[in-house]
Amino acid sequence: MRLGMGCGCFSIVLAVIAMILFIVLPSVVTDNETLNGLMGNIFCGEPDAYVNSSQSYSYRPGETTFTLGAGCQKPDNVIEDVSLTQSLVGGGLFTLGLLAGIGLIIFSAGRATTQKVKDLSISLSGAQPINIDYDGRIPRGNPANPPSPTGESLVETLRALEQSYEEGLINKEEYDDARKRILDKL
Numbered sequence: 001m002r003l004g005m006g007c008g009c010f011s012i013v014l015a016v017i018a019m020i021l022f023i024v025l026p027s028v029v030t031d032n033e034t035l036n037g038l039m040g041n042i043f044c045g046e047p048d049a050y051v052n053s054s055q056s057y058s059y060r061p062g063e064t065t066f067t068l069g070a071g072c073q074k075p076d077n078v079i080e081d082v083s084l085t086q087s088l089v090g091g092g093l094f095t096l097g098l099l100a101g102i103g104l105i106i107f108s109a110g111r112a113t114t115q116k117v118k119d120l121s122i123s124l125s126g127a128q129p130i131n132i133d134y135d136g137r138i139p140r141g142n143p144a145n146p147p148s149p150t151g152e153s154l155v156e157t158l159r160a161l162e163q164s165y166e167e168g169l170i171n172k173e174e175y176d177d178a179r180k181r182i183l184d185k186l
Helices: 002-028 033-043 083-124 151-166 172-184
Strands: 049-057 065-073 079-081
Touching (some): 002 049, 033 065, 151 172
Antiparallel strands (some): 049 065
């Protein structure tokens, strides 16, 4: 669980770095040789040089429009515009990294919740806690030996199990398996 959440957070951090590198920095820093060299290696061919410029202007008081111009300057001083490509790469990497990170975090939290629900359903059935593999199967050599529930505790246990199934906390196979184990101990 921690590894998945850690990887998810790391993916989100990389997404933010991609956004800063491809969109924010080139629009703020226009004459930096290191940044221009990096962008030139990514977006321009060998003899071409990466150039960028930014402009801000206002149509109405209080409103400012900001534009980024990025291009590859050819040896004959013709500039080929790569602003859209740069924006798409930055936005795409940001979106993919963000979605991957959020997905990893949700998946990891879901796996942890599923494990807790399985542990709860086992304890509701009166069984001793058992280890469950990552894929949800009970390992060999570690069978569940729940005590025999009787009377009122049996009814309560079966109702709790049925409620867990109806609320979607366990699937039909898990419900049937737990119910069979409980009834087999009578």
